[in-house]
Amino acid sequence: MFLKSTIPDLSIAFLIAMGCAILLGIAKSGIKGLAILIVTGLALVYGAKESTGILMPMLICGDIMAVIYYKRHVKWIYLIKLLPWMILGVLIGVFLGKDLPEDLFKSGMAFIIIISVIMMYYWERKKDGMVTNHWSFVALMGMMAGFTTMVGNLAGAFSNIYFLAIKLPKNEFIGTAAWLFFIINLFKVPFHIWSWGTINLASFQISMTLIPIVISGFGLGVFMVKRINNVKYRQLILVLTGLGGLAILLQ
Numbered sequence: 001m002f003l004k005s006t007i008p009d010l011s012i013a014f015l016i017a018m019g020c021a022i023l024l025g026i027a028k029s030g031i032k033g034l035a036i037l038i039v040t041g042l043a044l045v046y047g048a049k050e051s052t053g054i055l056m057p058m059l060i061c062g063d064i065m066a067v068i069y070y071k072r073h074v075k076w077i078y079l080i081k082l083l084p085w086m087i088l089g090v091l092i093g094v095f096l097g098k099d100l101p102e103d104l105f106k107s108g109m110a111f112i113i114i115i116s117v118i119m120m121y122y123w124e125r126k127k128d129g130m131v132t133n134h135w136s137f138v139a140l141m142g143m144m145a146g147f148t149t150m151v152g153n154l155a156g157a158f159s160n161i162y163f164l165a166i167k168l169p170k171n172e173f174i175g176t177a178a179w180l181f182f183i184i185n186l187f188k189v190p191f192h193i194w195s196w197g198t199i200n201l202a203s204f205q206i207s208m209t210l211i212p213i214v215i216s217g218f219g220l221g222v223f224m225v226k227r228i229n230n231v232k233y234r235q236l237i238l239v240l241t242g243l244g245g246l247a248i249l250l251q
Helices: 010-028 035-046 048-069 076-097 102-125 135-152 156-165 170-195 201-225 230-250
Strands: none
Touching: 010 035, 010 048, 010 201, 035 048, 035 102, 035 156, 048 135, 048 170, 048 201, 076 135, 076 156, 076 170, 102 135, 102 156, 135 156, 135 170, 156 170
């Protein structure tokens, strides 16, 4: 059932994977800032590059639930603005990420994680800051989101910055992001299968084992979204995320 894990004890490895699946469901329900923890945990268990293929079916499952639950809140105008640039970023990621050595790939993921944490922390602190909505800003955020989602499923920081900049309310933020990533993740699947080879029978079996846990996490997340104090929670996630990036770098 497992690919070669980087953690010798398979029971511990699967517990970490289960934790990541729960966090993924919670993240897809609307609690942002968890994606990097999920990527970090799965990379520690299955390897940086292999984990991207395992994660894809799980992400799409979460996307489907989010699209259904928040279907009334999507703002298509902002999705249409960002989507073409994200697709371009994905294609750049396919080209540059296919033949990256594992060590370089891992270091790149750690770098993206740490930079993402810094960016998210900055934007959380700069609540009243004004950000341009010029096409160049949209292009930069879209391409960075597309590239990072292809090489490490780490687009959340860049898409969050864009949605924060245009000041989308909470439900519109979640609904628009749900449709954006549902489309982008479906677009990525053929590249993972035929170009990178990261989605295969072995990886798909692992994904299917974890998907019921993703569904449970989504239900838990919907309950939490309406009740959680997001300020202190997001601060904690930023700290844990930074530690996760260092863990990959030092592995």
